[in-house]
Amino acid sequence: MWDALQFEFMRNALFAGVLVSISCGIIGTLVVVNRIVFISGGIAHAAYGGIGLALFTGFPPTLGAALFAVAVSMIMGAVSLKSKHRADTIIGVLWAVGMAFGIILIDLTPGYNVDLMSYLFGSILAVPKTDILFMIPLDIVILLITVFLYKEFIAMSYDEEFAFVVGIPVRLLYLVLLCMTALSVVMIIRVVGLILVIALLTIPPYIAEKYTGSLGEMMVLSVFLGILFTLTGLWLSYNYDFTSGATIIMVAGVAFFISQAADMIKGLAPRNN
């Protein structure tokens, strides 16, 4: 692993893994406690429409995906606030249509043969420096917004009705969260691909929730778990030549099952009062 660090692509991959884990741990925690995993999956897939649109119009794909994902997340947010009873169906439709839109646009792009697989399963080993330069400010913005609105996010996540009653603009806050989710999702796509986004977003917070006593601790532990999973996955995929995104998710998945098994054993053990 260490000798691999002489390669720039490997250093970039390490940087990307750490940077993505930071936003992933913070946003993933909020996604899990606010139960917006489905919307996050929808945003990730619909973001492919933005990639297609960017390639078709000659725009940088990451920027295209980011703008498109933010737009889609706002639509999904509005839908889930306005028509709660069918929101999941509409999000599911946007999920599929966004992706189909991207694929058709890439078909229409002359002479461009995009590697669909790298977007589906990520390509952390091929993250260019420009993407890392995009990730650093994004992490900073997400961190600042979360610190700034920390107590409001707790209130909204724990008890939305009470937050509303004391005058917190919960709808606006919800849209801010979706917007940050969209931007993180675009970063995560680089690392594990749009199919596996949900896993990297939710597994670390899900494990962290069991061992922490506050939302802030849950975020911090999620960040460290995310770094552990991405770097272990990266190392395995480099050594054994596995697909990097899938390997990272498998590492996270194994940790998930171990933590579940540990819970079950703890539940079975006799309680000494």
Next chain:
Amino acid sequence: MGTHAIEVKDVRFSYYKTLILEDVSFTLEHGDFLGIIGPNGGGKTTLLKLLLGMLKPDRGVIKILGEPPHDARHRVGYVPQNIDFNISFPISVMEIALMGRLHRSRIGRWYSRKDRLKAEGVLKRVGMWDYGHMPIGKLSGGQRQRVFIARALATDPEILFLDEPTASVDPEFEINLYDFLRELNKKVTIVVITHDIGAISRDVKSMACVNRRLVFHGEGKITDEMVNMAYQCPVDLIAHGMPHRVLPLHGDK
């Protein structure tokens, strides 16, 4: 003061074309203690949500402390019906009490020392300060209820709304709760929704029964009629759609 604590005039509300409330009018003075009873699905919680500004009426006027509910939000406290939600959420008792200090004008600032002292004070008042660092999920139903009351009190409310506060607590706590509310009522107007008429009838000063329409009894003390109404009202309204028409007939319980 000039204004009433609560003023509701000709309110009508429907949810997806289903009429929930109509012709609802009543006035509540400062310092009152109102018990709202009525059958499940009769619109009690809907009425509460209208009073809190969470829902808007189709028609009619609601004034809380002389203001529209939306503007009076920071002047009222609210204890929700369901205290069993988000049980695994990583949050401490103190953090929940602190939520009562949230305010629109303080968004983006962390809790101040004053906020923390206030939260400490209200937790002491409900006897939960010793549990300040405990995760909420580790507490019993009654203890959790106290934490939610503390949170509502941390807002320094002029009116306190409680939705079914005894739904998930042990009987012993229930008695303590009403003692506590009676004491609190010396300074704060209280509105409590309950289907547990036995406990409430001793302490409330006014009573309203909601089943699509609202019947308000504003007497200072609990009359036989009111207790009767409390028991009879749900049944009679369902059976006849007209409040109290058959009360005398059914009075021989």
